[in-house]
Amino acid sequence: MKVGALLEYLRDFYPTWDRKLESSLIKQFDLSRDRKIRALSRGMKMKLALASALAFHPKLIILDEPFGGLDPLVRDQLIEGLLERAAESTVFISSHDLAEIESFASHIGYLEQGRLRFSEELTALAKRFREVELTLDGRSASPENLPSTWIHADASAAVVRFIETRFDEDRTSAEIHRLFGDVRSLTFTPMSLRSIFLAMAKPSEARLRKDKDAS
Amino acid sequence: MNQIINIFRKDFRQHWYVILLPLAILVAFAWNEPGLWVPQGTPLPQHLREYSGLLPPLVVIGWMILIVRVVQGESLVGDRQFWITRPYEWKKLLTAKALFFVAFINLPLLIVQVVLLWKAGFAPTSYVTGLLWTQFLWVLVLILPMIALATVTSSFGQTVLVILGIPLLLVGCIALSSLIPHTPHTGLLDAYSIQESLRNLVLLGACAAVVIWQYARRRTPQSRLLLIGAAAVALGIMFIAPPHALTTLMYPQPSASRRPPVQLVFDPTRQAVKDGWPMRKDEVGIRIPLLVTGELQDPTVTVDGDVSLVEIEGPDGLRWNSGENVYSSFQFPDQSHPDAWFVVDKGFFELVKSSSVKLHIWFALTTVKAKEVRRIVLASNEFTAPGGALCSISPEPYGSNLLRCRSPLKPPFLLVTMLSEETTCPVRWAERTVPPGTIFSAGQQSPGSAPAEIGFDPVKLFSLSFSPRAQTMETLFAHLCPGTPLTYRVLEEAQFTRSELTIDGIRLAEYQLLEHSRPSAVTGIMVH
Numbered sequence: 001m002k003v004g005a006l007l008e009y010l011r012d013f014y015p016t017w018d019r020k021l022e023s024s025l026i027k028q029f030d031l032s033r034d035r036k037i038r039a040l041s042r043g044m045k046m047k048l049a050l051a052s053a054l055a056f057h058p059k060l061i062i063l064d065e066p067f068g069g070l071d072p073l074v075r076d077q078l079i080e081g082l083l084e085r086a087a088e089s090t091v092f093i094s095s096h097d098l099a100e101i102e103s104f105a106s107h108i109g110y111l112e113q114g115r116l117r118f119s120e121e122l123t124a125l126a127k128r129f130r131e132v133e134l135t136l137d138g139r140s141a142s143p144e145n146l147p148s149t150w151i152h153a154d155a156s157a158a159v160v161r162f163i164e165t166r167f168d169e170d171r172t173s174a175e176i177h178r179l180f181g182d183v184r185s186l187t188f189t190p191m192s193l194r195s196i197f198l199a200m201a202k203p204s205e206a207r208l209r210k211d212k213d214a215s
Numbered sequence: 216m217n218q219i220i221n222i223f224r225k226d227f228r229q230h231w232y233v234i235l236l237p238l239a240i241l242v243a244f245a246w247n248e249p250g251l252w253v254p255q256g257t258p259l260p261q262h263l264r265e266y267s268g269l270l271p272p273l274v275v276i277g278w279m280i281l282i283v284r285v286v287q288g289e290s291l292v293g294d295r296q297f298w299i300t301r302p303y304e305w306k307k308l309l310t311a312k313a314l315f316f317v318a319f320i321n322l323p324l325l326i327v328q329v330v331l332l333w334k335a336g337f338a339p340t341s342y343v344t345g346l347l348w349t350q351f352l353w354v355l356v357l358i359l360p361m362i363a364l365a366t367v368t369s370s371f372g373q374t375v376l377v378i379l380g381i382p383l384l385l386v387g388c389i390a391l392s393s394l395i396p397h398t399p400h401t402g403l404l405d406a407y408s409i410q411e412s413l414r415n416l417v418l419l420g421a422c423a424a425v426v427i428w429q430y431a432r433r434r435t436p437q438s439r440l441l442l443i444g445a446a447a448v449a450l451g452i453m454f455i456a457p458p459h460a461l462t463t464l465m466y467p468q469p470s471a472s473r474r475p476p477v478q479l480v481f482d483p484t485r486q487a488v489k490d491g492w493p494m495r496k497d498e499v500g501i502r503i504p505l506l507v508t509g510e511l512q513d514p515t516v517t518v519d520g521d522v523s524l525v526e527i528e529g530p531d532g533l534r535w536n537s538g539e540n541v542y543s544s545f546q547f548p549d550q551s552h553p554d555a556w557f558v559v560d561k562g563f564f565e566l567v568k569s570s571s572v573k574l575h576i577w578f579a580l581t582t583v584k585a586k587e588v589r590r591i592v593l594a595s596n597e598f599t600a601p602g603g604a605l606c607s608i609s610p611e612p613y614g615s616n617l618l619r620c621r622s623p624l625k626p627p628f629l630l631v632t633m634l635s636e637e638t639t640c641p642v643r644w645a646e647r648t649v650p651p652g653t654i655f656s657a658g659q660q661s662p663g664s665a666p667a668e669i670g671f672d673p674v675k676l677f678s679l680s681f682s683p684r685a686q687t688m689e690t691l692f693a694h695l696c697p698g699t700p701l702t703y704r705v706l707e708e709a710q711f712t713r714s715e716l717t718i719d720g721i722r723l724a725e726y727q728l729l730e731h732s733r734p735s736a737v738t739g740i741m742v743h
Contacts, residue, residue, distance in 0.1 A: 009224075009225045010301065
């Protein structure tokens with residue numbers, strides 16, 4: 001089947017099919033109507049799939065690993081194509097390519113072992129996660145009885161590091177001072193989506209290992 | 216409707232070349248076939264005629280490929296197909312596929328059959344039911360099973376592997392079925408036909424269920440299990456429903472108000488014939504002389520009787536059941552003193568041969584009557600015979616004792632007779648004279664009561680060969696010449712009943728056939 005034939009075929013399935021949008025997507029994605037689909041590269045097939053999915057103004061687009069194995073140029077074209085329709089559609093993407101997602105997603109959900117661990121706006125997520133590093137004033141630290149929102153706490157001599165999952169500068173600082181007294185230095189470092197994902201994933205892995213050992 | 220047409224159009228555009236191949240072969244078949252109806256006037260060169268038998272299998276293979284490809288165009292196996300995220304409605308998708316097969320399998324075949332009927336001299340409009348019935352049979356035998364198979368396989372290669380596996384499965388089934396005792400071919404309808412119908416019903420029911428289930432729900436593992444299960448059940452039917460039980464179902468006991476068409480009694484006054492053909496060393500042949508009586512009101516009626524089961528009750532609770540070892544049959548009123556013969560295990564026979572035993576013989580009785588009797592005079596050219604067939608005297612060297620006939624959709628159930636003194640040509644029997652009143656007869660059986668048989672060619676060929684009705688050790692055929700009157704009887708099976716004969720106090724040794732001999736069974740249609 002050729003590209004043009006597929007689009008023509010799908011056209012009749014959707015009353016809202018937009019011929020103009022179809023043509024513009026074909027042009028935008030450098031697709032040729034006369035090319036056979038089976039002769040297209042993976043990237044071109046993805047573009048055709050996206051063009052055929054966008055041309056009827058869907059309210060919701062669900063994409064499963066859409067960028068896997070694609071070259072950066074095609075990825076950019078696909079993302080560009082999606083973003084242009086962002087105003088009229090909700091795009092739901094499942095992906096392991098966190099850096100790519102971070103570049104354009106507005107909301108993030110984290111699914112682990114079939115459970116949704118969190119789902120929120122990316123900006124809110126980035127705002128509430130911080131890598132915290134504090135240096136005590138000559139004393140060695142003993143990170144015990146820490147708040148549950150602090151994860152991966154680690155102490156080395158006078159330096160304590162942890163990840164705050166409910167970061168609020170005033171509240172977190174006050175809590176640090178309550179637990180550790182005066183500190184010589186205190187830094188809050190923003191985290192990338194990848195770092196947040198790893199921080200969330202590691203305790204689960206540790207728990208899984210523990211469960212496995214116990215069994 | 217739009218969606219159906221849209222899918223149909225897409226399938227046509229995508230598979231036109233797969234459609235074309237069987238279509239082309241079908242056209243070649245239609246072109247070639249009329250040349251095979253008669254030896255003369257062949258429209259194609261001889262070498263093409265020789266390969267004509269290959270054409271139908273090639274068409275079937277082409278159709279199988281088409282069905283698999285079209286169904287798997289929207290594959291139902293797996294969850295990553297492009298179409299499942301589109302607004303397809305399964306009923307419309309299935310309808311589009313069904314329409315496609317009707318358009319590119321049934322319709323071309325129907326057209327070819329109409330053309331062939333017309334070329335054979337039959338008016339196709341008179342056989343619409345039969346023509347549609349043939350199409351329906353093709354749906355049941357090929358299209359539905361292939362669709363079912365294509366819906367549970369993910370690729371063409373996988374389907375081919377399954378198809379190649381089916382003959383192996385059949386070989387296994389045949390091997391297994393050989394272990395099960397069977398009833399022999401009894402009567403004009405036999406127990407196998409019911410068993411076969413049951414098996415087909417299970418298999419086709421499963422195929423239909425799988426097709427609908429797959430299109431509606433796409434439950435591939437469950438659908439595969441259903442098909443495998445149906446195949447197992449179909450095999451199991453042989454165990455669950457023994458053929459004898461089916462025979463009794465087909466041939467019910469006559470009701471109290473209705474007597475059986477004939478009465479069967481043991482005839483101890485008559486010495487049974489003891490000749491026959493070789494038997495196995497572990498069996499003994501028994502031949503029981505019978506007397507058949509009955510008053511058939513209609514002179515066109517005959518009764519065919521087949522021994523369906525024999526049971527022997529010996530002393531000390533010894534019992535034996537014939538199972539498959541029953542072979543004899545008779546026709547009444549032509550045979551009023553037939554013999555019922557069967558073979559008994561030698562071991563059992565040795566135990567009871569001198570004792571007085573009780574013998575039960577069950578007969579399956581089929582009443583056959585003529586629904587049309589017509590006397591026609593043989594013409595030198597082709598003539599329309601009763602039953603709808605077109606017949607002509609076969610020219611030499613094919614034998615002037617033959618009437619070559621062709622009939623639409625299926626051969627008729629016929630009995631044709633000729634009186635020796637009415638023949639317009641001499642009888643070929645060396646120099647001996649045929650006694651006046653000798654009746655020559657020829658018969659043609661019809662397979663079942665359905666309006667047509669499955670096949671490509673709707674024109675069925677058969678020959679009528681005339682031999683004397685009376686049993687003779689010498690072969691005698693009648694010459695057929697223009698001007699000879701023939702009596703055509705178009706027959707039908709009118710009644711199926713069962714009759715049981717119990718003989719108490721019989722000594723089997725007195726009716727034992729000579730060692731290594733087995734009598735020749737009397738078969739065929741006898742004339743009254």
